[in-house]
Amino acid sequence: MKRSFDIYKMSDSRERKLWKESIIVFDSSALLDIYFLPKATREKVFENHFKKKLEGRLWIPSHVNFEYYKNREQIIKKPITENYQPLKDEVLGAIKKSISAIIKKTNDFKNRTKNDDRHPYLKQEDIDKYLTVLESLKNDTDSFEKSIVNQILEIEKEIEDLPNNDDVLKAVEEYFQIGREYNFNEIVEITKEGKHRYEHSIPPGYQDKKDKKGFQIFGDLIIWKQIIEYASETQKPILFICNDLKEDWCYLEDDVTEKRIKSPREELIKEIFDEANVDFWMYNLSQFLYKSNKHLFSSDEEVIDSDKILRFSRLIQENKFSKKPKSRSRVIHEEFYECNECDGNNDGFGNYVDYWTETSIINEYPSSHRNSKFDSAYTGACEWCNTLHIECPCCHSVTAINIHQYDEKVECEGGCGIFFFIESDPSHHNMDNYEIKIIDHRAEECSACGEEYIDDGGNTGVCKKCNEEYGTER
Incomplete structure (x- = not known):
């Protein structure tokens, strides 16, 4: 009875025993996240961990191997799409647009003050000098952009060439044994069992039924069955390294800034113990690296620095678990998004929307309605006519609301069904003091x-x- 209870708890002695005796099994999520380690750190892991300390103890199920091969090129190219592409498109683009905006506004200022037969009139010498400086700055910015883009293109080429010289793939092929592939009928039988398990939220994998199709709905269960089969054959305990930190696999530590596995689900521990008579535990990849310092290496051996592991853990957390804001319409980044209501002054200047900012809104939908989640929206004002422009938090289209439409329901231009209501204060001439509401349609x-x-x-x-x-x- 005591033995049965002990399998659910981790102690120092049990952890030492597991690190000494167990088969180390990697999930595809952990293998793929190795790409986010700096190359020098990856090389240390391959040489010191995989080759020297864990040779003959590394294994992956065939379905993990399938998922790894299926997703590796997409993961390899993520730094391009998530890191370098935004630098080119957003940061450099914003610098150029900001300078262009200053030039446009200065020209606007010049045109408003150049006629000496009416007010406002100013001497043009200082304005012209400033425009010359701005034009020189624009040329320098073009050269700067070209230089930076060339550097980025070189880095992107190195990343794109990585699939042809993939050190992670080489390490997987060299150091990991791969389990047998299940045939079609075996997988079908697993899906039959999976339907019952998922209906009753029996781990692992039941959360995948929401966003996967076909056999992939049961991918985690296939992996789990393959682990149990291998554990039965080897009669070795299993340490499972997994970065898919969902409740259908494990419990997470409370009150920590990095997501760490507290323990596997009890159902998994019991199932593999009953089926294969072996112990089972789980770590995420950063925990694996951290624990290896303690259990695989002596104090004088070279190990991976704990600070690097912490930075890596935070990077993975930002990529996978941070609640990222929904992508907004690109229109609010455009300095020259034209007002929907006016043509600017007679010279064609000033009719663009600026001063975009996130603004609190009053939402009148009841909490039970799906539209109740919106509590802010991005708003901007026309430089010339001051018409308010609201980017819909639901569909991200932009709706212009002029002063004459205040205190009236205005339907979102995107057709999503949301109605805006600008409640103004008449004592302030309906201009500067108002509240933005979303009205229940x-x-x-x-x-x-x-x-x-x-x-x-x-x-x-x-x-x-x-x-x-x-x-x-x-």
Whole structure:
């Protein structure tokens, strides 16, 4: 009985025993995340861990091997799409657009002050000098952009060539044994069991039913079955290295800045113990690297620096677990997004929307409605007519609302069904003091009292209060 309970707890002595005796099994998520380690650190892992300390103890299920090969090129190219492409498209682009915007505004200023027969009029010498400086800055910026883009292109070429000289792939092929591939009928049998397991949230893998198709819905379960089979054959305990940190595999540590595995799910520990009579535990990749310092190396041996492991862990967390904001319409990054309401002054200047900022909004949807989650929106104002432009938090299209539309419902231009309402303060001439509201699109005006109400499907045309007062059947 005591032995049965001990399998769910990790102690120092049990951990030492596992590191000494176990088969180290990598999931595809952990293998793929090795690409995010700096190359020098990867080389240390391959040489010191895989070759010297764990030779003959590294194994992956055939389905892990399949998932790794399927996703490796996409992961290899992630630094291009997630790191270098934004530098080119957003940062460098924003620098150029900012300078162009300053030039445009200065020209606007010049055109407003150049006529000596009416106010405002200013001498043009200083303005012209400044425009010359700006033009020189624009030329320097073009040269700067060209130099930086060339550097980025060289780095991107190195990354694109990596699939042809892939050190991670070489390490997998050299140091890992690969389990047998299951045939079609074996996989079908697993899917039959999987339907029952997923219906009752029995781990692993039941969370994948939401966003995967076909056999891949049961990919984690296939991997798990292959691990159990191999453990039965070898009669060796299993340390599973997995970066797929979902509740259908494990529990996470509480109150830590980095996501770390606290323990595998009890169902997994019991299942593999009952089926194969072996111990089972899990670490994520950064935990594996950290624990290896303690259990694989003596104090005078070269190991991976703990600070590097911490930085790596945070990088992986940012890539996978941070709640990233939804991508917004590119239009709000454009310095010259033209106003939907005006043409600017007679010279064609000033009719663009600027001063984009995130603005709090009042949301009148009930908490049960899917539109209730929006509490802010990006807004900008036209340089010339001051028309308010709102980027819809739902569909990201931009709706222009001029001063005459304040205190009225205005439907989102994107057709998503959201209505905006700019509630103004008449004492401030409806200009600078207002609140932005999202109105429940189901709201109707009561034919009896004139107040708005939410029609619950009765289609009576009167609110609940009036219905009760006048006895109208609903």
